Amino acid sequence: MPEIITAKSAGFCFGVERALQMVYEQAECHDRIYTLGPIIHNEEVVQDLESKGVRTIHDLKELESIRQGTLIIRSHGIAKSVQEKIEQSGLRIIDATCPFVKRIHQIVEKESREGKQIVIIGDPAHPEVIGIKGWCVSEAKIVNDAGEAENLVLDEKTDAVIVAQTTFNYNKLKDLVEIIKKKKYNSWYVDTVCHATSERQEEAVEIADKVDAMIVIGSFHSSNTQKLFEMCRQYCADTLYIQTVRDLDIRRLSGKSRIGITAGASTPKKIIEEVLLHVRAQFSGDA
Ligand code: SF4
Incomplete structure (x- = not known):
């Protein structure tokens, strides 16, 4: 059984957690909830929110046809001109831009x-x-x-x-x-790099440097996950980039004695745990 090292910093950052909480809270009490762009780069979460009536608006043009409801600005933030435009739309605005x-x-x-x-x-x-x-x-x-x-x-x-x-x-x-x-x-x-990001990157590199294979979990559209992957690959040639456990080619881990796992800021804990359990289950019979 290989040793598996999971990064403590893997998964949702403060800003994503906060934004998601705001959306779920709104969805519980109100109808007609919209987010300007997908709230996070994670299809499962976006689908779960859709099932609770939260709709993703992709651009301002789409917004023109909406007269009532609540619009949530995601953690990435928006330009001032866009903010002014949506303020004129008459919709209730919840700003989940990360502080x-x-x-x-x-x-x-x-x-x-x-x-x-x-x-x-x-x-x-x-x-x-x-x-x-x-x-x-x-x-x-x-x-x-x-x-x-x-x-x-x-x-x-x-x-x-x-x-x-x-x-x-x-x-x-x-x-x-x-x-x-x-x-x-x-x-x-002016130092504006988020500490959640730099800590996650430092820990990922530290783990990648001492393992034979590294798994980076997150959406292929997530910029912070892409960067984690790039960085880990510099320290560990066998770095795998997966979105969910379904993408994991377990054969690439065979014969490895140490495996590292990290994940981007928009990766839910559930997905990280699924990968961890799957890897453990595959190698549980190994000495
Ligand atoms: S700045 Fe970005 S990465 Fe950092 S906590 Fe906020 S949303 Fe997360």
């Missing part, structure tokens, strides 16, 4: 209002980054890799404030900040 993300909105809004240039380190296509960008009063620059950091051009006469997507890979972020700081601009970095 750590809200803090970034406040920083970029204040600093850009005071005339600073804003640099966001993150994935430009990620909803959190789109939301952050939407709180800057001037156009923010987005940097996602070393090439973009090298090529970054700012106004030399204006101070710049650098923030990061909360779930950005911590090691990669340090390198990108370093590259930008070496330039002649007067810039400084």
Whole structure:
């Protein structure tokens, strides 16, 4: 039987847990509950909420046809212009934006209002980054890799404030900040990486470094799970990325003496436990 090490930090983070709790509470007491985008990157949870009458709205166009009900903003947050639009819709709004993300909105809004240039380190296509960008009063620059950091051009006469997507890979972020700081601009970095994310990443890497196989559980659409996978793969070549126990190819674990398990921030405990039980059951006869 291989030794199985499960990360203590695997599974829901504070922001996701909080947002989900808000949705379930609303669904218990009210009809016509909508979320702007799926509340988390987990199909099982989204389906469970649907069975309780919670509908996912995918864009503002869809919202135009809805006259009554409650709209919940998910933990990723939204741009200020989107918030203003939904405020005009007449719907009751519950803001489940994670307080750590809200803090970034406040920083970029204040600093850009005071005339600073804003640099966001993150994935430009990620909803959190789109939301952050939407709180800057001037156009923010987005940097996602070393090439973009090298090529970054700012106004030399204006101070710049650098923030990061909360779930950005911590090691990669340090390198990108370093590259930008070496330039002649007067810039400084405000630490906005979420501790839940950095702790999860550090623990995952620590485990990946000492096991023969690593299992990373989470949606293929989840940015923080994708990053966990990338990081673990650097330390453990046999890293498997699965959404649920159904994706697990158990043959890839045969002959391994130590197996690690971690999971992204939107992975329910139930799914992690199913994987753990399945791995244990498969190898329970081994000496
Ligand atoms: S990862 Fe961190 S910032 Fe993002 S929702 Fe979770 S607690 Fe909030």
